[in-house]
Amino acid sequence: MKIIMLGAPGAGKGTQAKMIADQYSIPHISTGDIFRANIKNNTELGQKAKTYMDKGLLVPDELVVDLIMDRFKETDCKDGYVLDGFPRTIPQAEALDNALSAIGEKVDFAINVEVPDENIVTRMSGRRACVGCGATYHIAYNPPKAENICDRCGKDLVLRDDDKPETVQKRLSVYHEQTQPLIQYYEKKGVMKEVDGTVDMKDVFAAITAILGE
Ligand code: ADP
Numbered sequence: 001m002k003i004i005m006l007g008a009p010g011a012g013k014g015t016q017a018k019m020i021a022d023q024y025s026i027p028h029i030s031t032g033d034i035f036r037a038n039i040k041n042n043t044e045l046g047q048k049a050k051t052y053m054d055k056g057l058l059v060p061d062e063l064v065v066d067l068i069m070d071r072f073k074e075t076d077c078k079d080g081y082v083l084d085g086f087p088r089t090i091p092q093a094e095a096l097d098n099a100l101s102a103i104g105e106k107v108d109f110a111i112n113v114e115v116p117d118e119n120i121v122t123r124m125s126g127r128r129a130c131v132g133c134g135a136t137y138h139i140a141y142n143p144p145k146a147e148n149i150c151d152r153c154g155k156d157l158v159l160r161d162d163d164k165p166e167t168v169q170k171r172l173s174v175y176h177e178q179t180q181p182l183i184q185y186y187e188k189k190g191v192m193k194e195v196d197g198t199v200d201m202k203d204v205f206a207a208i209t210a211i212l213g214e
């Protein structure tokens with residue numbers, strides 16, 4: 001099963017993608033996580049990506065497409081995957097379609113997690129990410145057991161630089177301009193599904209499993 005998560009930054013794509021990955025035993029592939037791991041390890045790719053990410057801009061398509069094509073070669077992708085944060089532009093979606101049709105496959109579901117812009121800044125300013133394992137929390141909606149400590153690995157939780165309100169506004173406008181057109185793109189392909197992302201995380205997940213099936 002090949003699933004794409006769509007939605008504004010902070011809509012809950014990552015939260016839901018992790019639950020989908022567990023339930024359906026497929027890998028959760030987050031291009032944002034891959035970039036952040038590269039930044040942490042100070043790779044050339046990480047240095048390039050950081051200049052865009054810090055400004056709330058998208059990393060250029062060719063960098064992202066190369067990276068994701070390499071990731072698909074890993075053996076864990078053989079039964080599908082849930083993509084979180086890719087594709088984010090029409091050229092990226094076309095690159096994905098071309099790569100899949102070359103091997104006789106296609107995207108099965110594109111799930112749009114719908115959250116209005118008004119809710120996004122609160123979501124993002126309360127998001128905390130683990131420096132160790134990348135797990136995400138929310139100070140009000142999904143707090144860790146001990147303040148600023150990851151439940152899973154015990155490392156520190158931090159506010160991402162790009163989750164500060166000034167960058168969030170930029171990322172939202174980039175989303176509307178460059179990523180939202182993908183909704184229509186996948187509607188035309190007949191794979192677009194919408195869920196209400198403003199309800200409790202468990203209820204969002206229930207709506208998603210109703211779409212994906214057992
Ligand atoms: P969020 O979880 O808030 O939606 P991500 O972790 O997915 O954010 O992405 C963080 C940043 O990484 C983006 O703002 C962008 O700069 C970069 N990025 C991630 N995925 C892509 C992509 N597919 N294309 C271009 N840039 C990307």
Ligand code: ADP
Nearest residue numbers: 009010011012013014015127137138141200201
């Ligand atoms: P995205 O990957 O789309 O950027 P995340 O999954 O990281 O979004 O979620 C953004 C923030 O909102 C996180 O702090 C997360 O804990 C919180 N969050 C996710 N889903 C919900 C929900 N249904 N209700 C309230 N908060 C949520």
Ligand code: ZN
Nearest residue numbers: 130133150153
């Ligand atoms: Zn952790």
